[in-house]
Amino acid sequence: MNQTPLRLLIHGASGRMGQALLRLAAEHADTMKVVGAYTGRAPAQRVVDGIPHFAAKELHGAPPFDVAIDFSLPEGFDAILALCVERGAGLVSGTTGISQAQRDALDAAAKAIPLVWASNFSLGVAVLDELVERAAQALAGWDCDIVEAHHTRKLDAPSGTALTLGAAAGRGGATPQYASLRAGDIVGEHLVQFTGLGERIELVHRATNRDIFARGALFAARQLAERAPGSYRVRDLLNG
Incomplete structure (x- = not known):
């Protein structure tokens, strides 16, 4: 039986994400279809590779969609x-720098729609998050x-x-301390270390390709389409 493709709206389409x-969505045309791509400025072309492009100010006239994926700026959130x-x-958002008022608006919206906001959409990081809490x-x-x-x-x-x-x-129950390194073209590495007397545990995630974040957001969109209203973490979506 053919399944109707998930209709996606991409908000912040001109950015890296x-x-x-x-x-990546184009690689899964049998299961998902981008019905609109929205950018901050008016697009140079209205249709690119079969996908309609619009300016963010035209958002009110968006075509029907099932889930929006938002990687834009706080001003457009x-x-x-x-x-x-x-x-x-549904809404999948990785927009960073949002205000407390916008976080409160997310909480209120979760009573009406399924949504996930995350600082990182890597599925590996989602698993790491759970392991860190358990450790x-x-x-x-x-x-x-x-x-x-x-x-x-x-x-x-x-x-x-x-x-x-x-x-x-x-x-x-832990009180974490932080250290940061900025070097070269490192995509992203995170080490969480627990140290006791005479022993140490290290939990590590290394990203070598930025596509993992986009793939994770597309995964979240597919999972969110089947969910009841609520605020979800990426790790909540891993078990289907």
Whole structure:
């Protein structure tokens, strides 16, 4: 039996993540279809590789969609969240730098639609998040250190992923300390270390290709389409 492709709206399509999403979604045309790609500025072409392109200011007239994937800027976040609530569609967002008011709006929207906001959509990091929380629970009193490394162009430190892993450690009862390294073209490496007397545990994730984040967002979109309203973590979606 043929399955109707998942209708995706890509918000922030001109960015690095947006371009990766468009490219990778095209590899799965049998299960997903991008019905609209939205950019901050008016697009130079209205149709690219069969996908309609629009300016962000045209968002109110978006074609029907099942899930929006948003990797834009905080200034554009309110509009895509409001549209998803209005349409009853799911939202996958990796937009960083959102305000507390926008986080509160996410919480309110989760009562009406399924959504996931994450600082990192790597499925490996989602598993690492769970392992860190479990290790912290089991190793009460051990030191917890998080060391992250990224390319020289990354300005924020610690990284959003390091802080997310630190929150997982905190839920388990640990008090994490952070260290950051900026060097070369490192995509992203995160080490979470638990140290006790005479022994040490290291949990490590290394990203070698940025496509993993786009693949994770597409995975989240597929899973979210089947979910009831609520706020989900990527790790919540791993078991289908």
